[in-house]
Amino acid sequence: MTATITFPAPTSVQIPAFSVAGISVRTRNSEEMNPAIARLGGLWNRFFSQSWERQLPSRGDDGRIFGVYSAYESNEHGAFDVTAGVAVAEPHLAQAVPGAHRVDIEAGDYLVFTGEGDMPQMVIDTWMRIWHYFADNPQVQRRFGTDFEAYEGPGKVSIHVGVVL
Template sequence: MDPLRQHQDAFRIAGLTARTTNSEERDPATARIAGLWGRFFGEHLYASTPHRNGDTRVYGVYSAYESDAHGAFDLTAGVAVTQGDGSVAIEAGDYLVFTGQGEMPQMVIATWQRIWQYFEAHPHIARRYRTDFEAYDGPDKVSVHIGVS
C-alpha cells in the first residue's frame, strides 16, 4: 500500500531523547531505542510531562540528523506539548504517512522496513532528513510520517 502525502503544521514534543544510529540499533550491545522507550513508559512520563496539549498520542520523533539513514540522529520518545524547554519542534511541511498495526515491536520494525523499501524503489522522492515522527494511536497502531521535499 502506497503512503499518503499530507501537509503537517508545526508542533512540539517533549520527553526523553537518545542519540543513536541505525547500525548501532542492529547490535543489542549498542542499541538505545528499546531502553529509551522502556524508561519513558517505566517512569510514566506520558502522564507527568508538563504543558501537555489535548493530543493523547505518544510520539517517537527523529531529528538532528547528521546526514541520512546511515548517520547519527536523535530519537525523542514523548508527548505533544504547547511549550517547554528541551522540547523538539516538528517542522511544518509535506510528509509521507505509512501506517502499521499489530504486535509491538515487530509491527513498527516491519513498518520501517516498508519505508526503507519504498524509498529504495522511488529514488526520485527525496527525504528531507529534518524531522520524521511516529504517532502511536494505542499499543498496536502507528503512523510514521517521513518528511519529503
C-alpha cells in the first residue's frame, strides 16, 4: 500500500496593483532544468550578496522579498523575466538605483500556493505542485501576466499565480 500525500488547496485572492524593484534575468523553464545554463540561482545569489534589499529607495513596509515572473513570451514553455526584489512605495524612485529594474504587479485574481521547507527545493516543489494543479484542472486558466513569490520568512513562500475567473 502506498501513502498518498495531500497538499493544501490553493486559496483564491484579489490582489491590488503594486510595484517591485530589484534585479532581473530572462529565462525559460527548460533552461532552468539544466544547471549549466540556469540563471535563477545566480540571480538570487547576486541579490543577496549585493544587498539589493537595502539599496532600493522607499521600500514597502512589510519587509518581504519577492520573486516576480513577468513579460511572458507565451505560457510556461516560453521565455519570461524574473525579478528578485522588494515592494516599493514610490516606484519612480527605483530608476535612481543603477541596474535596478521595476515591474508592476497586475491587479486581479490570483491562486495562492504555499510551501515550507529548505530552500531552494521547497520553491521547486511548490512550482511542481502548481504545474500539476493546472494540468489536473484545465478549467482554471492562467493569465500569464504577472505571477509572484512572496517570501514570508526563512523557508516559507506563498506563490501567487494570476488566473482568469
